[in-house]
Amino acid sequence: MESEFSGTELTTVFARIHGMLLSRESATSAVEQLAEVAQDVVDSAIGAGASLINDQGYTMSTGTTDAVAEAGDTLQYELGEGPCLSAWATESLQRVDDTATETRWPAWCAGVLPLGVRSAMSAPMLYKGHCIGALKVYTTTADGFTAADERRLSLLAAAAATLLGAAQTSEAPHQLSQALRTALTDRQAVDVATGIVMERRGLEQHHARVALLEASRAQGRPLLEIARSVLAGSPDAEF
Known part of the structure:
Protein backbone atom coordinates (compact mmCIF):
# COMPACT_ATOMS: atom_id res chain seq x y z
CA MET A 1 0.00 0.00 0.00
CA GLU A 2 1.29 3.45 -0.88
CA SER A 3 2.25 5.62 2.06
CA GLU A 4 0.52 8.82 3.04
CA PHE A 5 2.07 12.17 2.31
CA SER A 6 5.43 12.82 3.93
CA GLY A 7 6.28 16.12 5.54
CA THR A 8 8.48 16.92 2.55
CA GLU A 9 5.63 16.39 0.10
CA LEU A 10 3.35 18.61 2.15
CA THR A 11 5.98 21.34 2.28
CA THR A 12 6.60 21.08 -1.47
CA VAL A 13 2.95 21.42 -2.40
CA PHE A 14 2.39 24.42 -0.16
CA ALA A 15 5.62 26.03 -1.31
CA ARG A 16 4.49 25.87 -4.93
CA ILE A 17 1.39 27.97 -4.27
CA HIS A 18 2.89 30.26 -1.62
CA GLY A 19 3.09 33.88 -2.66
CA MET A 20 0.30 33.81 -5.25
CA LEU A 21 -1.54 37.09 -5.60
CA LEU A 22 -5.11 36.17 -4.82
CA SER A 23 -7.02 39.42 -5.22
CA ARG A 24 -10.14 39.45 -7.36
CA GLU A 25 -8.14 41.18 -10.11
CA SER A 26 -5.51 38.43 -10.18
CA ALA A 27 -7.86 35.45 -10.00
CA THR A 28 -7.16 34.55 -13.62
CA SER A 29 -3.43 34.61 -12.99
CA ALA A 30 -3.91 32.47 -9.87
CA VAL A 31 -5.84 29.72 -11.62
CA GLU A 32 -3.32 29.66 -14.45
CA GLN A 33 -0.55 29.10 -11.91
CA LEU A 34 -2.62 26.45 -10.14
CA ALA A 35 -3.06 24.57 -13.41
CA GLU A 36 0.70 24.53 -13.88
CA VAL A 37 1.27 23.33 -10.31
CA ALA A 38 -1.35 20.60 -10.72
CA GLN A 39 0.44 19.29 -13.79
CA ASP A 40 3.74 19.25 -11.92
CA VAL A 41 2.29 17.63 -8.79
CA VAL A 42 0.82 14.69 -10.74
CA ASP A 43 3.77 13.12 -12.52
CA SER A 44 1.79 11.40 -15.27
CA ALA A 45 -0.25 14.48 -16.23
CA ILE A 46 0.26 15.84 -19.74
CA GLY A 47 -2.11 18.75 -19.14
CA ALA A 48 -4.10 20.36 -16.35
CA GLY A 49 -6.70 22.97 -15.62
CA ALA A 50 -8.13 24.98 -12.74
CA SER A 51 -11.54 26.62 -12.57
CA LEU A 52 -13.39 28.88 -10.17
CA ILE A 53 -17.13 28.19 -10.47
CA ASN A 54 -19.97 30.10 -8.86
CA ASP A 55 -23.16 28.65 -7.40
CA GLN A 56 -25.06 29.09 -10.69
CA GLY A 57 -22.61 26.97 -12.63
CA TYR A 58 -20.74 29.79 -14.34
CA THR A 59 -16.95 29.60 -14.60
CA MET A 60 -15.66 32.88 -13.17
CA SER A 61 -12.01 32.21 -13.93
CA THR A 62 -10.30 29.31 -15.65
CA GLY A 63 -6.73 28.44 -16.50
CA THR A 64 -5.20 25.60 -18.51
CA THR A 65 -1.69 24.49 -19.34
CA ASP A 66 -2.17 23.62 -23.02
CA ALA A 67 -4.61 23.33 -25.92
CA VAL A 68 -5.69 19.78 -25.06
CA ALA A 69 -6.56 20.69 -21.47
CA GLU A 70 -8.39 23.78 -22.68
CA ALA A 71 -10.41 21.73 -25.16
CA GLY A 72 -11.24 19.13 -22.50
CA ASP A 73 -12.42 21.81 -20.10
CA THR A 74 -14.41 23.74 -22.69
CA LEU A 75 -16.17 20.58 -23.80
CA GLN A 76 -17.33 19.92 -20.24
CA TYR A 77 -18.91 23.35 -19.94
CA GLU A 78 -20.54 23.06 -23.36
CA LEU A 79 -21.96 19.60 -22.67
CA GLY A 80 -22.77 20.16 -19.02
CA GLU A 81 -21.08 16.90 -18.08
CA GLY A 82 -17.64 15.58 -17.17
CA PRO A 83 -15.40 14.83 -14.19
CA CYS A 84 -14.76 18.48 -13.36
CA LEU A 85 -18.44 19.43 -13.13
CA SER A 86 -19.19 16.24 -11.20
CA ALA A 87 -16.33 16.89 -8.77
CA TRP A 88 -17.81 20.33 -8.17
CA ALA A 89 -21.39 19.05 -7.92
CA THR A 90 -20.63 16.12 -5.61
CA GLU A 91 -17.75 17.80 -3.77
CA SER A 92 -15.70 14.65 -4.20
CA LEU A 93 -12.77 13.56 -6.33
CA GLN A 94 -13.72 12.09 -9.71
CA ARG A 95 -11.42 9.80 -11.67
CA VAL A 96 -11.69 8.43 -15.20
CA ASP A 97 -9.43 5.45 -15.77
CA ASP A 98 -10.18 5.10 -19.48
CA THR A 99 -12.25 7.44 -21.62
CA ALA A 100 -12.70 4.59 -24.13
CA THR A 101 -14.79 2.60 -21.65
CA GLU A 102 -16.11 5.19 -19.15
CA THR A 103 -19.92 5.29 -19.05
CA ARG A 104 -20.69 8.16 -16.65
CA TRP A 105 -20.04 10.97 -19.16
CA PRO A 106 -20.37 9.38 -22.61
CA ALA A 107 -20.61 12.59 -24.64
CA TRP A 108 -17.59 14.16 -22.97
CA CYS A 109 -15.49 11.00 -23.25
CA ALA A 110 -16.37 10.68 -26.94
CA GLY A 111 -15.23 14.26 -27.42
CA VAL A 112 -11.85 14.03 -25.66
CA LEU A 113 -10.86 10.57 -26.88
CA PRO A 114 -9.86 11.89 -30.34
CA LEU A 115 -7.70 14.46 -28.54
CA GLY A 116 -5.65 11.65 -27.04
CA VAL A 117 -7.06 11.95 -23.51
CA ARG A 118 -7.40 8.49 -21.97
CA SER A 119 -7.43 9.28 -18.23
CA ALA A 120 -8.71 12.28 -16.30
CA MET A 121 -9.04 13.24 -12.67
CA SER A 122 -10.64 16.21 -10.95
CA ALA A 123 -10.61 17.34 -7.31
CA PRO A 124 -13.04 19.89 -5.82
CA MET A 125 -11.77 23.03 -4.14
CA LEU A 126 -13.71 23.27 -0.87
CA TYR A 127 -13.71 26.38 1.31
CA LYS A 128 -15.67 26.47 4.57
CA GLY A 129 -17.90 23.66 3.38
CA HIS A 130 -18.58 25.21 -0.04
CA CYS A 131 -17.20 24.19 -3.41
CA ILE A 132 -15.67 27.16 -5.23
CA GLY A 133 -14.15 25.28 -8.16
CA ALA A 134 -12.07 22.31 -9.20
CA LEU A 135 -8.63 21.20 -10.36
CA LYS A 136 -8.28 18.65 -13.12
CA VAL A 137 -5.47 16.71 -14.82
CA TYR A 138 -5.31 14.68 -18.02
CA THR A 139 -3.10 11.86 -19.33
CA THR A 140 -2.69 10.10 -22.68
CA THR A 141 -2.62 6.60 -21.17
CA ALA A 142 -5.38 4.48 -19.69
CA ASP A 143 -5.15 3.89 -15.91
CA GLY A 144 -2.84 6.87 -15.76
CA PHE A 145 -3.27 7.77 -12.09
CA THR A 146 -2.35 6.19 -8.76
CA ALA A 147 -3.76 6.55 -5.26
CA ALA A 148 -0.79 8.81 -4.49
CA ASP A 149 -1.79 11.05 -7.42
CA GLU A 150 -5.29 11.30 -5.97
CA ARG A 151 -3.91 12.42 -2.62
CA ARG A 152 -1.57 14.97 -4.19
CA LEU A 153 -4.28 16.57 -6.30
CA SER A 154 -6.69 16.58 -3.35
CA LEU A 155 -4.11 18.22 -1.12
CA LEU A 156 -3.35 20.88 -3.71
CA ALA A 157 -7.07 21.54 -4.19
CA ALA A 158 -7.59 21.92 -0.44
CA ALA A 159 -4.68 24.33 -0.08
CA ALA A 160 -5.72 26.33 -3.14
CA ALA A 161 -9.30 26.57 -1.90
CA THR A 162 -8.14 28.05 1.39
CA LEU A 163 -6.11 30.73 -0.37
CA LEU A 164 -8.67 31.53 -3.05
CA GLY A 165 -11.64 31.39 -0.69
CA ALA A 166 -9.98 33.74 1.78
CA ALA A 167 -9.36 36.20 -1.04
CA GLN A 168 -13.02 36.47 -2.01
CA THR A 169 -14.54 39.85 -1.17
CA SER A 170 -17.97 38.33 -0.70
CA GLU A 171 -18.94 35.66 1.80
CA ALA A 172 -21.71 34.40 -0.49
CA PRO A 173 -21.33 30.62 -0.70
CA HIS A 174 -19.98 29.25 -3.98
CA GLN A 175 -21.89 26.03 -3.62
CA LEU A 176 -24.05 24.21 -6.11
CA SER A 177 -27.70 24.40 -5.12
CA GLN A 178 -29.25 21.14 -4.02
CA ALA A 179 -31.65 21.23 -6.94
CA LEU A 180 -28.91 21.57 -9.54
CA ARG A 181 -26.80 19.00 -7.71
CA THR A 182 -29.66 16.54 -8.05
CA ALA A 183 -30.15 17.46 -11.69
CA LEU A 184 -26.56 16.70 -12.56
CA THR A 185 -26.83 13.24 -11.05
CA ASP A 186 -30.26 12.36 -12.44
CA ARG A 187 -28.96 11.20 -15.80
CA GLN A 188 -32.07 9.38 -16.94
CA ALA A 189 -34.44 12.35 -16.95
CA VAL A 190 -31.90 14.61 -18.62
CA ASP A 191 -31.03 11.99 -21.25
CA VAL A 192 -34.69 11.42 -22.14
CA ALA A 193 -35.29 15.18 -22.34
CA THR A 194 -32.22 15.49 -24.56
CA GLY A 195 -33.73 12.94 -26.93
CA ILE A 196 -37.00 14.89 -27.08
CA VAL A 197 -35.15 18.12 -27.87
CA SER A 229 -40.74 20.42 -18.09
CA VAL A 230 -39.66 19.05 -21.46
CA LEU A 231 -40.92 15.59 -20.52
CA ALA A 232 -44.31 16.93 -19.42
CA GLY A 233 -44.61 20.03 -21.60
CA SER A 234 -46.49 20.78 -24.79
CA PRO A 235 -44.66 20.77 -28.16
CA ASP A 236 -44.43 24.57 -28.15
CA ALA A 237 -43.23 24.85 -24.54
CA GLU A 238 -40.18 27.05 -24.10
CA PHE A 239 -37.19 25.33 -22.58
Whole structure:
Protein backbone atom coordinates (compact mmCIF):
# COMPACT_ATOMS: atom_id res chain seq x y z
CA MET A 1 0.00 0.00 0.00
CA GLU A 2 1.29 3.45 -0.88
CA SER A 3 2.25 5.62 2.06
CA GLU A 4 0.52 8.82 3.04
CA PHE A 5 2.07 12.17 2.31
CA SER A 6 5.43 12.82 3.93
CA GLY A 7 6.28 16.12 5.54
CA THR A 8 8.48 16.92 2.55
CA GLU A 9 5.63 16.39 0.10
CA LEU A 10 3.35 18.61 2.15
CA THR A 11 5.98 21.34 2.28
CA THR A 12 6.60 21.08 -1.47
CA VAL A 13 2.95 21.42 -2.40
CA PHE A 14 2.39 24.42 -0.16
CA ALA A 15 5.62 26.03 -1.31
CA ARG A 16 4.49 25.87 -4.93
CA ILE A 17 1.39 27.97 -4.27
CA HIS A 18 2.89 30.26 -1.62
CA GLY A 19 3.09 33.88 -2.66
CA MET A 20 0.30 33.81 -5.25
CA LEU A 21 -1.54 37.09 -5.60
CA LEU A 22 -5.11 36.17 -4.82
CA SER A 23 -7.02 39.42 -5.22
CA ARG A 24 -10.14 39.45 -7.36
CA GLU A 25 -8.14 41.18 -10.11
CA SER A 26 -5.51 38.43 -10.18
CA ALA A 27 -7.86 35.45 -10.00
CA THR A 28 -7.16 34.55 -13.62
CA SER A 29 -3.43 34.61 -12.99
CA ALA A 30 -3.91 32.47 -9.87
CA VAL A 31 -5.84 29.72 -11.62
CA GLU A 32 -3.32 29.66 -14.45
CA GLN A 33 -0.55 29.10 -11.91
CA LEU A 34 -2.62 26.45 -10.14
CA ALA A 35 -3.06 24.57 -13.41
CA GLU A 36 0.70 24.53 -13.88
CA VAL A 37 1.27 23.33 -10.31
CA ALA A 38 -1.35 20.60 -10.72
CA GLN A 39 0.44 19.29 -13.79
CA ASP A 40 3.74 19.25 -11.92
CA VAL A 41 2.29 17.63 -8.79
CA VAL A 42 0.82 14.69 -10.74
CA ASP A 43 3.77 13.12 -12.52
CA SER A 44 1.79 11.40 -15.27
CA ALA A 45 -0.25 14.48 -16.23
CA ILE A 46 0.26 15.84 -19.74
CA GLY A 47 -2.11 18.75 -19.14
CA ALA A 48 -4.10 20.36 -16.35
CA GLY A 49 -6.70 22.97 -15.62
CA ALA A 50 -8.13 24.98 -12.74
CA SER A 51 -11.54 26.62 -12.57
CA LEU A 52 -13.39 28.88 -10.17
CA ILE A 53 -17.13 28.19 -10.47
CA ASN A 54 -19.97 30.10 -8.86
CA ASP A 55 -23.16 28.65 -7.40
CA GLN A 56 -25.06 29.09 -10.69
CA GLY A 57 -22.61 26.97 -12.63
CA TYR A 58 -20.74 29.79 -14.34
CA THR A 59 -16.95 29.60 -14.60
CA MET A 60 -15.66 32.88 -13.17
CA SER A 61 -12.01 32.21 -13.93
CA THR A 62 -10.30 29.31 -15.65
CA GLY A 63 -6.73 28.44 -16.50
CA THR A 64 -5.20 25.60 -18.51
CA THR A 65 -1.69 24.49 -19.34
CA ASP A 66 -2.17 23.62 -23.02
CA ALA A 67 -4.61 23.33 -25.92
CA VAL A 68 -5.69 19.78 -25.06
CA ALA A 69 -6.56 20.69 -21.47
CA GLU A 70 -8.39 23.78 -22.68
CA ALA A 71 -10.41 21.73 -25.16
CA GLY A 72 -11.24 19.13 -22.50
CA ASP A 73 -12.42 21.81 -20.10
CA THR A 74 -14.41 23.74 -22.69
CA LEU A 75 -16.17 20.58 -23.80
CA GLN A 76 -17.33 19.92 -20.24
CA TYR A 77 -18.91 23.35 -19.94
CA GLU A 78 -20.54 23.06 -23.36
CA LEU A 79 -21.96 19.60 -22.67
CA GLY A 80 -22.77 20.16 -19.02
CA GLU A 81 -21.08 16.90 -18.08
CA GLY A 82 -17.64 15.58 -17.17
CA PRO A 83 -15.40 14.83 -14.19
CA CYS A 84 -14.76 18.48 -13.36
CA LEU A 85 -18.44 19.43 -13.13
CA SER A 86 -19.19 16.24 -11.20
CA ALA A 87 -16.33 16.89 -8.77
CA TRP A 88 -17.81 20.33 -8.17
CA ALA A 89 -21.39 19.05 -7.92
CA THR A 90 -20.63 16.12 -5.61
CA GLU A 91 -17.75 17.80 -3.77
CA SER A 92 -15.70 14.65 -4.20
CA LEU A 93 -12.77 13.56 -6.33
CA GLN A 94 -13.72 12.09 -9.71
CA ARG A 95 -11.42 9.80 -11.67
CA VAL A 96 -11.69 8.43 -15.20
CA ASP A 97 -9.43 5.45 -15.77
CA ASP A 98 -10.18 5.10 -19.48
CA THR A 99 -12.25 7.44 -21.62
CA ALA A 100 -12.70 4.59 -24.13
CA THR A 101 -14.79 2.60 -21.65
CA GLU A 102 -16.11 5.19 -19.15
CA THR A 103 -19.92 5.29 -19.05
CA ARG A 104 -20.69 8.16 -16.65
CA TRP A 105 -20.04 10.97 -19.16
CA PRO A 106 -20.37 9.38 -22.61
CA ALA A 107 -20.61 12.59 -24.64
CA TRP A 108 -17.59 14.16 -22.97
CA CYS A 109 -15.49 11.00 -23.25
CA ALA A 110 -16.37 10.68 -26.94
CA GLY A 111 -15.23 14.26 -27.42
CA VAL A 112 -11.85 14.03 -25.66
CA LEU A 113 -10.86 10.57 -26.88
CA PRO A 114 -9.86 11.89 -30.34
CA LEU A 115 -7.70 14.46 -28.54
CA GLY A 116 -5.65 11.65 -27.04
CA VAL A 117 -7.06 11.95 -23.51
CA ARG A 118 -7.40 8.49 -21.97
CA SER A 119 -7.43 9.28 -18.23
CA ALA A 120 -8.71 12.28 -16.30
CA MET A 121 -9.04 13.24 -12.67
CA SER A 122 -10.64 16.21 -10.95
CA ALA A 123 -10.61 17.34 -7.31
CA PRO A 124 -13.04 19.89 -5.82
CA MET A 125 -11.77 23.03 -4.14
CA LEU A 126 -13.71 23.27 -0.87
CA TYR A 127 -13.71 26.38 1.31
CA LYS A 128 -15.67 26.47 4.57
CA GLY A 129 -17.90 23.66 3.38
CA HIS A 130 -18.58 25.21 -0.04
CA CYS A 131 -17.20 24.19 -3.41
CA ILE A 132 -15.67 27.16 -5.23
CA GLY A 133 -14.15 25.28 -8.16
CA ALA A 134 -12.07 22.31 -9.20
CA LEU A 135 -8.63 21.20 -10.36
CA LYS A 136 -8.28 18.65 -13.12
CA VAL A 137 -5.47 16.71 -14.82
CA TYR A 138 -5.31 14.68 -18.02
CA THR A 139 -3.10 11.86 -19.33
CA THR A 140 -2.69 10.10 -22.68
CA THR A 141 -2.62 6.60 -21.17
CA ALA A 142 -5.38 4.48 -19.69
CA ASP A 143 -5.15 3.89 -15.91
CA GLY A 144 -2.84 6.87 -15.76
CA PHE A 145 -3.27 7.77 -12.09
CA THR A 146 -2.35 6.19 -8.76
CA ALA A 147 -3.76 6.55 -5.26
CA ALA A 148 -0.79 8.81 -4.49
CA ASP A 149 -1.79 11.05 -7.42
CA GLU A 150 -5.29 11.30 -5.97
CA ARG A 151 -3.91 12.42 -2.62
CA ARG A 152 -1.57 14.97 -4.19
CA LEU A 153 -4.28 16.57 -6.30
CA SER A 154 -6.69 16.58 -3.35
CA LEU A 155 -4.11 18.22 -1.12
CA LEU A 156 -3.35 20.88 -3.71
CA ALA A 157 -7.07 21.54 -4.19
CA ALA A 158 -7.59 21.92 -0.44
CA ALA A 159 -4.68 24.33 -0.08
CA ALA A 160 -5.72 26.33 -3.14
CA ALA A 161 -9.30 26.57 -1.90
CA THR A 162 -8.14 28.05 1.39
CA LEU A 163 -6.11 30.73 -0.37
CA LEU A 164 -8.67 31.53 -3.05
CA GLY A 165 -11.64 31.39 -0.69
CA ALA A 166 -9.98 33.74 1.78
CA ALA A 167 -9.36 36.20 -1.04
CA GLN A 168 -13.02 36.47 -2.01
CA THR A 169 -14.54 39.85 -1.17
CA SER A 170 -17.97 38.33 -0.70
CA GLU A 171 -18.94 35.66 1.80
CA ALA A 172 -21.71 34.40 -0.49
CA PRO A 173 -21.33 30.62 -0.70
CA HIS A 174 -19.98 29.25 -3.98
CA GLN A 175 -21.89 26.03 -3.62
CA LEU A 176 -24.05 24.21 -6.11
CA SER A 177 -27.70 24.40 -5.12
CA GLN A 178 -29.25 21.14 -4.02
CA ALA A 179 -31.65 21.23 -6.94
CA LEU A 180 -28.91 21.57 -9.54
CA ARG A 181 -26.80 19.00 -7.71
CA THR A 182 -29.66 16.54 -8.05
CA ALA A 183 -30.15 17.46 -11.69
CA LEU A 184 -26.56 16.70 -12.56
CA THR A 185 -26.83 13.24 -11.05
CA ASP A 186 -30.26 12.36 -12.44
CA ARG A 187 -28.96 11.20 -15.80
CA GLN A 188 -32.07 9.38 -16.94
CA ALA A 189 -34.44 12.35 -16.95
CA VAL A 190 -31.90 14.61 -18.62
CA ASP A 191 -31.03 11.99 -21.25
CA VAL A 192 -34.69 11.42 -22.14
CA ALA A 193 -35.29 15.18 -22.34
CA THR A 194 -32.22 15.49 -24.56
CA GLY A 195 -33.73 12.94 -26.93
CA ILE A 196 -37.00 14.89 -27.08
CA VAL A 197 -35.15 18.12 -27.87
CA MET A 198 -33.14 16.29 -30.56
CA GLU A 199 -36.32 15.14 -32.26
CA ARG A 200 -38.26 18.37 -31.75
CA ARG A 201 -35.54 20.69 -33.01
CA GLY A 202 -33.69 18.35 -35.36
CA LEU A 203 -30.46 18.69 -33.35
CA GLU A 204 -27.52 16.42 -32.74
CA GLN A 205 -27.18 15.10 -29.17
CA HIS A 206 -24.41 17.55 -28.27
CA HIS A 207 -26.40 20.59 -29.41
CA ALA A 208 -29.58 19.36 -27.73
CA ARG A 209 -27.76 19.01 -24.40
CA VAL A 210 -26.28 22.49 -24.79
CA ALA A 211 -29.79 23.87 -25.43
CA LEU A 212 -31.02 22.41 -22.15
CA LEU A 213 -28.03 23.74 -20.23
CA GLU A 214 -28.40 27.22 -21.73
CA ALA A 215 -32.09 27.25 -20.82
CA SER A 216 -31.22 26.27 -17.26
CA ARG A 217 -28.79 29.15 -16.92
CA ALA A 218 -30.94 31.73 -18.72
CA GLN A 219 -34.04 30.95 -16.65
CA GLY A 220 -32.20 30.41 -13.37
CA ARG A 221 -33.85 27.01 -13.02
CA PRO A 222 -32.20 23.67 -12.19
CA LEU A 223 -31.33 21.49 -15.16
CA LEU A 224 -33.52 18.67 -13.86
CA GLU A 225 -36.50 21.05 -13.64
CA ILE A 226 -35.91 22.08 -17.24
CA ALA A 227 -35.68 18.44 -18.28
CA ARG A 228 -38.89 17.52 -16.47
CA SER A 229 -40.74 20.42 -18.09
CA VAL A 230 -39.66 19.05 -21.46
CA LEU A 231 -40.92 15.59 -20.52
CA ALA A 232 -44.31 16.93 -19.42
CA GLY A 233 -44.61 20.03 -21.60
CA SER A 234 -46.49 20.78 -24.79
CA PRO A 235 -44.66 20.77 -28.16
CA ASP A 236 -44.43 24.57 -28.15
CA ALA A 237 -43.23 24.85 -24.54
CA GLU A 238 -40.18 27.05 -24.10
CA PHE A 239 -37.19 25.33 -22.58
